[in-house]
Amino acid sequence: MLELAILGLLHESPMHGYELRKQLTTKLGAFRFAISYGSLYPTLRRLQADGWISEGAPPGMPASTEEVPLLTGKRGRVVYTITAEGKERFQELLGAAGPETYDSEAGFGVHFAFFARTDPATRLRILEGRRRRVEERREGLRDVLSRAAERLDAYTLELQRHGLDACEREVRWLEELIANERNGTTPQPPSAQDPERSS
Amino acid sequence: MLELAILGLLHESPMHGYELRKQLTTKLGAFRFAISYGSLYPTLRRLQADGWISEGAPPGMPASTEEVPLLTGKRGRVVYTITAEGKERFQELLGAAGPETYDSEAGFGVHFAFFARTDPATRLRILEGRRRRVEERREGLRDVLSRAAERLDAYTLELQRHGLDACEREVRWLEELIANERNGTTPQPPSAQDPERSS
């Protein structure tokens, strides 16, 4: 999950850890409150070991802009740049639409956040998969509320009702997005200003 | 988190792992889809080591009812019973209203699910703490939407909007619950049929 998110952000521009976390928080803030450094830094090191990202400025760009002068001490800010292999990996992860994509809030949120760079067919598959998942959950809650309501106290009942309401709302939201997706009226800016693969 | 949930369920009646998971799923199904055995069984063992629960039927009850006859093979079903210390521990956890109580969905959900056995003052503190947390999140989303809207693509924007909507809805829900709580018109069954401490 974090892997996709990090690659996606570094695909837009090189960044160091702190900035990465801030961007992660604002872009995915709707689904998770904040990403912990305890997961961010280990993941960064793993991505680097796998060759998807590398330390330092991108090879094409001169590294002299402004990231170096600030580090007077020993442990300066470390800028991470996505590699060519990393970009391929990103596309691969983007295209994946397995259960891990819609099972968790976070998983769906991250994929959705990069929908502008996902091809339309995959977008549709992810939205429909997510809808199916939420519908299952909704049915489960309805069953509990209709069949076992008398055996639960009022607070638990209220919790279920609130959960059911949220499910119904999300399903309606997804329906709308799916409909938009089908007739191309996507709420998305035309790809003119974002040429899909700028490398 | 799991600790509180398990103690709460075992407080109602002794149970084995499988049944525990099912109850967990229906009672807390509004917040988490299902609890994994990978967390359930280790937690059960930890609780047993700490002395909060014990294997076998409760000391007061004859264990002959129906849990023993089914185990013909070697590894039969293991019934867990809450101990007296476990009940104290449960009360202690119930009364806690720290950040861990409202920070995560799951944490809040579990506490809320046992509100019928929580004292009114704690209920109010937890609801208000949760509201505060969700309001902060809501403000963060509003800031992003008003200040950085033009720098985000339409999908990310839509995600934020949906998140903001969910936050506003939850705040309203909490307001209602808090109001009910304050003038005693709680949607809760009077404590007559559940004498708080039946041991």
Next chain:
DNA sequence: CGTTCGATGTATCGGACCGATACATCGGGC
């Protein structure tokens, strides 16, 4: 009658992610 299949049931392992914590630098206000 055997067999297969789904529900019931216990259990472990690796991995993802979090929360707390530590430490270091820098700019600005007092």
Next chain:
DNA sequence: GCCCGATGTATCGGTCCGATACATCGAACG
């Protein structure tokens, strides 16, 4: 001159998840 909050990198222990394995039981199906 000093402290404080924002910036910045990093680790550690712990919680929980997902996949997997394995065993029993009753019912369905040939």
